[in-house]
Amino acid sequence: DAKTTQPPSMDCAEGRAANLPCNHSTISGNEYVYWYRQIHSQGPQYIIHGLKNNETNEMASLIITEDRKSSTLILPHATLRDTAVYYCIVRVGAAGNKLTFGGGTRVLVKP
Amino acid sequence: DADVTQTPRNRITKTGKRIMLECSQTKGHDRMYWYRQDPGLGLRLIYYSFDVKDINKGEISDGYSVSRQAQAKFSLSLESAIPNQTALYFCATSGWERTDTGELFFGEGSRLTVL
Numbered sequence A: 001d002a003k004t005t006q007p008p009s010m011d012c013a014e015g016r017a018a019n020l021p022c023n024h025s026t027i028s029g030n031e032y033v034y035w036y037r038q039i040h041s042q043g044p045q046y047i048i049h050g051l052k053n054n055e056t057n058e059m060a061s062l063i064i065t066e067d068r069k070s071s072t073l074i075l076p077h078a079t080l081r082d083t084a085v086y087y088c089i090v091r092v093g094a095a096g097n098k099l100t101f102g103g104g105t106r107v108l109v110k111p
Numbered sequence B: 001d002a003d004v005t006q007t008p009r010n011r012i013t014k015t016g017k018r019i020m021l022e023c024s025q026t027k028g029h030d031r032m033y034w035y036r037q038d039p040g041l042g043l044r045l046i047y048y049s050f051d052v053k054d055i056n057k058g059e060i061s062d063g064y065s066v067s068r069q070a071q072a073k074f075s076l077s078l079e080s081a082i083p084n085q086t087a088l089y090f091c092a093t094s095g096w097e098r099t100d101t102g103e104l105f106f107g108e109g110s111r112l113t114v115l
Helices: none
Strands: A009-013 A018-023 A032-038 A045-050 A061-064 A072-075 A082-094 A106-108 B004-007 B012-013 B019-025 B031-037 B043-051 B055-059 B065-070 B073-078 B087-094 B110-114
Touching: A009 A018, A018 A032, A018 A106, A045 A072, A045 B012, B004 B087, B012 B019, B012 B055, B019 B031, B019 B087, B019 B110, B031 B073, B031 B110, B043 B065, B043 B073, B055 B065, B055 B110, B073 B087
Parallel strands: A009 A106, B012 B110
Antiparallel strands: A018 A072, A032 A045, A032 A082, A061 A072, A082 A106, B004 B019, B019 B073, B031 B043, B031 B087, B043 B055, B065 B073, B087 B110
């Protein structure tokens, strides 16, 4: 699975959009981009995933560049409950379910 | 009730003791995983199983063993616990159907301390 690079930490103001970048320059054509988050020491929670098109769900939006070498997770209106570690992971889709977690980005949403 | 249940949630033990962490799921998934998380770090895969008769080593399997007793149950054992196995352990499940997203569903975690 391709390796990802994320900033170790970032702050965000409550109510504002949080834009979380991820670089995956060695991604293969059949690898998806997945985002998970981990609040405190709870089990990681799935947020969103995509292959090459931008995706949106009730939690977030995922923007993938045209060359697929980077992506951005957007939390449109960050709340204090969005404070968590966010993991960007790339891997072959459902057929290869192993996830390799990197260090992630520690996001602190401030009032 | 949680879809993925881990027991015990917390355990303190001594070096050399045998420890078993249990995981059960009601998702009906064939695939189950055990991960380990050390403070401030991401999760690392210990073992995974794609069905009842399938067991595979992950990136850090040394010192651990697993048993897939049934589709819904996947246990992790430390035959002789050592202090550097002190960590937070997570069980996870996933489906494999074409309609599945590949999402992993995690349990609440089992915090193990080896003295």
